[in-house]
Amino acid sequence: xxxxxxxxxxxxxxxxxxxxxxxxxxxxxxxxxxxxxxxxxxxxxxxxxxxxxxxxxxxxxxxxxxxxxxxxxxxxxxxxxxxxxxxxxxxxxxxxxxxxxxxxxxxxxxxxxxxxxxxxxxxxxxxxxxxxxxxxxxxxxxxxxxxxxxxxxxxxxxxxxxxxxxxxxxxxxxxxxxxxxxxxxxxxxxxxxxxxxxxxxxxxxxxxxxxxxxxxxxxxxxxxxxxxxxxxxxxxxxxxxxxxxxxxxxxxxxxxxxxxxxxxxxxxxxxxxxxxxxxxxxxxxxxxxxxxxxxxxxxxxxxxxxxxxxxxxxxxxxxxxxxxxxxxxxxxxxxxxxxxxxxxxxxxxxxxxxxxxx
Amino acid sequence: xxxxxxxxxxxxxxxxxxxxxxxxxxxxxxxxxxxxxxxxxxxxxxxxxxxxxxxxxxxxxxxxxxxxxxxxxxxxxxxxxxxxxxxxxxxxxxxxxxxxxxxxxxxxxxxxxxxxxxxxxxxxxxxxxxxxxxxxxxxxxxxxxxxxxxxxxxxxxxxxxxxxxxxxxxxxxxxxxxxxxxxxxxxxxxxxxxxxxxxxxxxxxxxxxxxxxxxxxxxxxxxxxxxxxxxxxxxxxxxxxxxxxxxxxxxxxxxxxxxxxxxxxxxxxxxxxxxxxxxxxxxxxxxxxxxxxxxxxxxxxxxxxxxxxxxxxxxxxxxxxxxxxxxxxxxxxxxxxxxxxxxxxxxxxxxxxxxxxxxxxxxxxxxxxxxxxxxxxxxxxxxxxxxxxxxxxxxxxxxxxxxxxxxxxxxxxxxxxxxxxxxxxxxxxxxxxxxxxxxxxxxxxxxxxxxxxxxxxxxxxxxxxxxxxxxxxxxxxxxxxxxxxxxxxxxxxxxxxxxxxxxxxxxxxxxxxxxxxx
Numbered sequence: 080x081x082x083x084x085x086x087x088x089x090x091x092x093x094x095x096x097x098x099x100x101x102x103x104x105x106x107x108x109x110x111x112x113x114x115x116x117x118x119x120x121x122x123x124x125x126x127x128x129x130x131x132x133x134x135x136x137x138x139x140x141x142x143x144x145x146x147x148x149x150x151x152x153x154x155x156x157x158x159x160x161x162x163x164x165x166x167x168x169x170x171x172x173x174x175x176x177x178x179x180x181x182x183x184x185x186x187x188x189x190x191x192x193x194x195x196x197x198x199x200x201x202x203x204x205x206x207x208x209x210x211x212x213x214x215x216x217x218x219x220x221x222x223x224x225x226x227x228x229x230x231x232x233x234x235x236x237x238x239x240x241x242x243x244x245x246x247x248x249x250x251x252x253x254x255x256x257x258x259x260x261x262x263x264x265x266x267x268x269x270x271x272x273x274x275x276x277x278x279x280x281x282x283x284x285x286x287x288x289x290x291x292x293x294x295x296x297x298x299x300x301x302x303x304x305x306x307x308x309x310x311x312x313x314x315x316x317x318x319x320x321x322x323x324x325x326x327x328x329x330x331x332x333x334x335x336x337x338x339x340x341x342x343x344x345x346x347x348x349x350x351x352x353x354x355x356x357x358x359x360x361x362x363x364x365x366x367x368x369x370x371x372x373x374x375x376x377x378x379x380x381x382x383x384x385x386x387x388x389x390x391x392x393x394x395x396x397x398x399x400x401x402x403x404x405x406x407x408x409x410x411x412x413x414x415x416x417x418x419x420x421x422x423x424x425x426x427x428x429x430x431x432x433x434x435x436x437x
Numbered sequence: 438x439x440x441x442x443x444x445x446x447x448x449x450x451x452x453x454x455x456x457x458x459x460x461x462x463x464x465x466x467x468x469x470x471x472x473x474x475x476x477x478x479x480x481x482x483x484x485x486x487x488x489x490x491x492x493x494x495x496x497x498x499x500x501x502x503x504x505x506x507x508x509x510x511x512x513x514x515x516x517x518x519x520x521x522x523x524x525x526x527x528x529x530x531x532x533x534x535x536x537x538x539x540x541x542x543x544x545x546x547x548x549x550x551x552x553x554x555x556x557x558x559x560x561x562x563x564x565x566x567x568x569x570x571x572x573x574x575x576x577x578x579x580x581x582x583x584x585x586x587x588x589x590x591x592x593x594x595x596x597x598x599x600x601x602x603x604x605x606x607x608x609x610x611x612x613x614x615x616x617x618x619x620x621x622x623x624x625x626x627x628x629x630x631x632x633x634x635x636x637x638x639x640x641x642x643x644x645x646x647x648x649x650x651x652x653x654x655x656x657x658x659x660x661x662x663x664x665x666x667x668x669x670x671x672x673x674x675x676x677x678x679x680x681x682x683x684x685x686x687x688x689x690x691x692x693x694x695x696x697x698x699x700x701x702x703x704x705x706x707x708x709x710x711x712x713x714x715x716x717x718x719x720x721x722x723x724x725x726x727x728x729x730x731x732x733x734x735x736x737x738x739x740x741x742x743x744x745x746x747x748x749x750x751x752x753x754x755x756x757x758x759x760x761x762x763x764x765x766x767x768x769x770x771x772x773x774x775x776x777x778x779x780x781x782x783x784x785x786x787x788x789x790x791x792x793x794x795x796x797x798x799x800x801x802x803x804x805x806x807x808x809x810x811x812x813x814x815x816x817x818x819x820x821x822x823x824x825x826x827x828x829x830x831x832x833x834x835x836x837x838x839x840x841x842x843x844x845x846x847x848x849x850x851x852x853x854x855x856x857x858x859x860x861x862x863x864x865x866x867x868x869x870x871x872x873x874x875x876x877x878x879x880x881x882x883x884x885x886x887x888x889x890x891x892x893x894x895x896x897x898x899x900x901x902x903x904x905x906x907x908x909x910x911x912x913x914x915x916x917x918x919x920x921x922x923x924x925x926x927x928x929x930x931x932x933x934x935x936x937x938x939x940x941x942x943x944x945x946x947x948x949x950x951x952x953x954x955x
Contacts (some may be wrong), residue, residue, distance in 0.1 A: 107741075108532065108629065111531075111532045111536045111537055111629070112531040112532055114536070114537075115531060115532060115533060115536060116531070145559070145942070147626065147892075147933075147942075147944060148559045150626065150627045150628065150629075150630075151559070151591055151592050151594075151626050151627065151628050152525065152528045152529065152556070152558070152559075152564070152591045152592070152628065153525075153528065153529040153531065153532050153628060153629060154528070154529070154531045154532075155526075155527045155528050155529065155530045155531055156530060156531035157527065157530070192531065234527045234528045234530075235527060235564075235565075261528075261558045261559070261564070262558075262559050263528070322836075328932065328933070328934055329934060335934045336934075337934075344835075381836075382750070390933060394729075395722070395729060395748075395837070395838070397836055
């Protein structure tokens with residue numbers, strides 16, 4: 080068990096933005112929530128599964144809704160506590176720890192505020208280690224763990240508990256509930272035991288996020304060798320340095336889709352095109368896919384190395400495009416059907432950053 | 438004889454500049470004086486000088502660009518204590534007002550704060566009915582403690598009712614003793630950032646009132662009964678009376694006026710602008726007459742707001758930048774003697790080798806100091822330093838340009854002599870007349886504007902109809918702000934689709950601008 084310091088929190092914020100891979104919601108609001116919650120309830124405790132009773136119940140929490148609504152209607156905090164409590168009541172068992180579903184974007188930090196308010200530790204694991212747009216896009220789905228029973232709560236006291244036949248239906252019903260509950264809600268899903276987390280979860284996600292952020296902050300400070308160390312730690316690679324020459328956005332079926340085109344800073348013949356569905360999903364260089372989901376495509380500001388989100392993309396921005404390999408736990412049967420390029424409707428083969436196709 | 442004249446005044450950190458321009462943009466007179474501890478004095482002096490030789494009867498308008506409000510925030514001076522009322526509960530309780538503010542600014546500005554029931558959902562329904570009793574109690578509690586109250590409700594940019602009702606209650610309870618700033622007038626989507634901007638806006642009411650009174654007094658002294666305006670962050674105007682209510686919208690106007698002024702002096706609306714002073718060089722880009730805005734949210738005095746400011750890149754390259762000879766190589770910067778170049782440079786009789794000396798020795802700069810004092814600088818040092826300067830300027834311009842297309846580069850500022858006549862990727866280098874008063878000129882030529890920022894659901898009316906409505910609303914707002922209805926044009930349209938929102942929700946931001954009607 081270790082306590083999260085305020086410095087860790089700052090590193091975690093930038094790490095979470097990077098793992099948002101262009102989406103996942105701005106962690107700024109979540110960071111303020113955690114700071115206020117730590118001020119009221121004390122430090123956040125991070126634990127490994129091995130420190131807990133293997134049969135203990137782990138409950139997740141996350142914000143679900145539309146990022147543009149969340150920035151206008153920030154959380155009360157109570158919606159996350161309420162959905163966790165409702166699910167615990169439904170299961171007739173108290174949780175021993177809180178877990179993030181999505182270490183990437185704002186959902187990295189929301190569970191910290193909830194856990195500290197409930198007096199519970201946060202388990203150092205998750206189910207994505209990046210941002211993805213849908214509830215079923217988890218390693219738990221690959222392991223056959225159901226998202227339901229799950230609960231969705233608002234800040235006013237409304238709670239729904241849902242039972243579903245598949246994780247795909249869970250996604251649909253959760254979205255439908257959210258539409259009636261103000262588009263900025265708490266969700267708790269994938270209830271499981273500590274043993275299941277240890278067997279099927281992505282291990283060490285929170286620590287990874289802090290360590291990644293620490294290294295990116297060193298790059299931002301201009302420390303010597305920091306960029307190489309950042310790539311070494313993450314297994315990442317710089318694919319392109321360019322400026323944005325076109326941004327095309329559209330909303331279809333609820334997703335912010337788009338395409339961004341970059342031109343190499345020194346060789347104007349080299350072009351990179353990146354496809355967006357909330358997150359950056361596929362990067363093409365000269366028409367050939369070079370980074371593909373579930374590997375992470377990250378845009379860093381060419382000057383400041385700040386991670387750039389899809390909402391702030393603009394003509395003329397200068398960007399370093401970085402590819403980070405996805406968590407190794409993703410590499411198992413069913414990955415490509417669930418989160419590969421074809422799962423998002425692209426007729427493109429997965430190009431593994433590990434050098435081999437899965 | 439129907440010529441109308443405008444006065445443009447710019448109060449900067451160091452200098453207060455003024456110009457008089459006619460309808461065709463000709464500069465009839467200009468002046469530059471030192472900014473004074475009470476900036477009103479500098480405004481008065483500049484005004485005295487600039488209108489001395491022009492026909493006052495033809496002066497119809499005065500435009501002021503000023504750093505007063507920005508400085509008040511940065512220095513935490515002259516700010517009023519403020520009450521903060523957020524209408525969103527039970528939403529938003531996880532983040533209290535002023536949560537991420539620097540402690541000193543928090544202590545100076547934030548007097549009382551409350552989050553009460555009220556505000557709206559994305560679809561226009563109430564989060565909860567407005568807690569009118571709570572607003573009354575808060576207003577009573579604020580009397581004698583704060584000068585103004587900043588009211589922000591969730592989704593106020595779309596639905597203003599609760600803010601307007603709360604403002605009316607505060608007015609009634611305090612008998613008008615406590616002024617009110619409403620967030621929907623100040624900022625766009627993003628409750629916390631808009632609330633921050635609204636608090637700062639309210640805290641600047643006193644500063645703004647003094648600036649506007651100072652301007653009016655100076656104008657009245659000269660018998661000038663003219664319309665007066667302040668310039669906003671985006672390079673357009675608001676009336677002086679409006680500026681008293683919305684001073685926060687002026688805090689970024691300095692660089693905008695400089696860039697717009699430089700471009701207009703050169704007769705262009707699409708160009709790169711480089712402003713080189715004693716210490717640094719800033720490069721920006723104008724597209725259709727307006728600076729390209731930064732993508733990131735801007736902090737004002739350490740507080741996050743949702744304003745956009747001109748996208749600038751700065752590097753340490755100025756007339757006072759140090760040059761050192763190290764063996765066979767030449768090192769330039771990063772240190773600088775800054776404005777002391779007028780006494781410290783070799784050609785000024787000083788002892789420091791600066792880029793100004795290099796410019797004099799190479800012939801790029803004439804008429805500055807005594808050229809013979811630079812005679813001892815070796816050719817290798819001159820060529821080494823100039824190679825560095827040219828490389829830096831080429832890279833800066835290339836980074837700022839949005840495409841391969843060659844663009845003109847306008848060079849302004851006291852150190853602009855350092856810009857070579859030819860820059861790779863730049864069509865031509867232009868050094869406009871009167872560049873020293875580009876800021877004041879930028880203020881004088883500013884236009885009236887209107888803006889719209891709201892969420893549409895394309896599914897209901899279709900995208901084109903929604904965009905047409907937003908454009909019309911922006912045009913109407915510009916005309917209300919004083920623009921000539923025949924001259925208004927749409928200056929920017931941005932659409933940001935809202936993920937997960939039903940009905941193809943899209944945030945639409947439109948700006949319109951046009952010349953003031955006569």
